[in-house]
Amino acid sequence: MHDAMASSSLEYERITFVLRPRRGPRRVILDAVSGRAAAAQTTALMGPSGSGKTTLIHALAGTLRSRVPAELSGAVRVDGEPAGARRRCAVVGQEDALFPLFTVRETLTLCAALTRRGEDPDRVAEATLRRLGLAKVAETRVGDPSEPLLRGVSGGERRRLSIGCELIASRGGVVLLDEPTSSLDAYQALSVARSLSGLARESRVAVLLSVHQPRAEICLLLDELQLLSRGRVVYSGPFAAAEPWFAALGHAVPPRFNAMDFLLDVLAVDDGGEGSRARRRLPTSLGGAAARRSRGAARRRRRSGPRGRARAGSSRCAGSRIARSSASRGRPSSSSP
Ligand SMILES: Nc1ncnc2c1ncn2[C@@H]1O[C@H](COP(=O)(O)OP(=O)(O)OP(=O)(O)O)[C@@H](O)[C@H]1O
Numbered sequence: 345m346h347d348a349m350a351s352s353s354l355e356y357e358r359i360t361f362v363l364r365p366r367r368g369p370r371r372v373i374l375d376a377v378s379g380r381a382a383a384a385q386t387t388a389l390m391g392p393s394g395s396g397k398t399t400l401i402h403a404l405a406g407t408l409r410s411r412v413p414a415e416l417s418g419a420v421r422v423d424g425e426p427a428g429a430r431r432r433c434a435v436v437g438q439e440d441a442l443f444p445l446f447t448v449r450e451t452l453t454l455c456a457a458l459t460r461r462g463e464d465p466d467r468v469a470e471a472t473l474r475r476l477g478l479a480k481v482a483e484t485r486v487g488d489p490s491e492p493l494l495r496g497v498s499g500g501e502r503r504r505l506s507i508g509c510e511l512i513a514s515r516g517g518v519v520l521l522d523e524p525t526s527s528l529d530a531y532q533a534l535s536v537a538r539s540l541s542g543l544a545r546e547s548r549v550a551v552l553l554s555v556h557q558p559r560a561e562i563c564l565l566l567d568e569l570q571l572l573s574r575g576r577v578v579y580s581g582p583f584a585a586a587e588p589w590f591a592a593l594g595h596a597v598p599p600r601f602n603a604m605d606f607l608l609d610v611l612a613v614d615d616g617g618e619g620s621r622a623r624r625r626l627p628t629s630l631g632g633a634a635a636r637r638s639r640g641a642a643r644r645r646r647r648s649g650p651r652g653r654a655r656a657g658s659s660r661c662a663g664s665r666i667a668r669s670s671a672s673r674g675r676p677s678s679s680s681p
């Protein structure tokens with residue numbers, strides 16, 4: 345879309361986030377999470393509720409805040425360089441904050457005028473409209489979904505507009521999104537996922553998104569997968585390889601089950617999730633014998649190449665250290681997970 349976005353990638357190493365309340369025990373939210381989001385690829389971050397997806401996204405974007413005293417450490421590199429003011433990731437949260445009376449084009453043009461000095465706002469807006477498939481609704485008012493008299497663009501278009509605004513404002517070549525498809529119907533969720541996958545491929549940016557229970561067509565758009573459980577990496581590798589990887593550990597997806605639903609159930613057991621189908625179905629969880637097999641398999645994979653848990657421990661980058669962070673200063677924030 346713009347030059348700054350040419351071929352960008354993200355690598356992170358041993359991201360650790362620990363809450364240290366003044367009273368009570370410390371709590372590890374992210375435990376040495378390492379991974380990468382490659383240029384031109386869409387990487388999904390998945391895991392049971394509370395596994396740390398939102399926390400990781402904000403840690404990578406540098407927008408993590410905590411009311412409780414906390415420590416953040418680890419290394420983040422964008423395009424091989426330490427992440428910082430010049431090389432930061434665009435982050436799109438779950439809430440869309442847009443002016444209902446503006447049109448889609450006006451929204452993007454205003455955003456470009458406010459954030460992209462020295463560039464023609466109309467040109468930036470036009471490029472963004474085309475890139476995110478919003479040209480058809482360029483002159484439609486954004487609207488407010490909670491106001492029947494202010495009906496505007498659809499939920500999926502609204503979400504894509506938010507993504508466009510953040511892309512313009514951040515100039516980032518790496519896009520991080522926290523559940524961009526949640527609260528959308530199946531069709532709109534698919535349209536957002538298609539836009540993101542197209543953005544990754546055509547602009548050669550890295551897209552990392554957290555996602556809950558994606559439908560099969562969305563899964564086909566995802567290149568890589570990182571699975572978290574209790575703040576730890578359980579699997580990191582090609583999306584399509586996750587199912588056979590779990591099968592090799594004794595967790596084969598039963599016939600006619602949605603593979604991702606099943607795998608998340610397996611992790612929910614590991615998380616101590618209650619009432620899960622998997623709890624009744626599986627004699628062991630990844631916390632027990634399967635975990636030992638998992639670690640053995642990871643060691644073998646580490647020796648032979650591709651990843652399972654192996655990537656979690658690899659030291660791929662030695663980039664910018666997130667110092668004992670601003671999170672520990674206890675700043676209140678709306679972006680706190
Ligand atoms: N600043 C904080 N203060 C207290 N608890 C926190 C803080 N940050 C994260 N947590 C806790 O860390 C865990 C991970 O939270 P996070 O929101 O990252 O999970 P998630 O995987 O995004 O879950 P969901 O799928 O429900 O969105 C949760 O148990 C959450 O309550």
Ligand SMILES: [Mg+2]
Nearest residue numbers: 397398399522
């Ligand atoms: Mg979350």
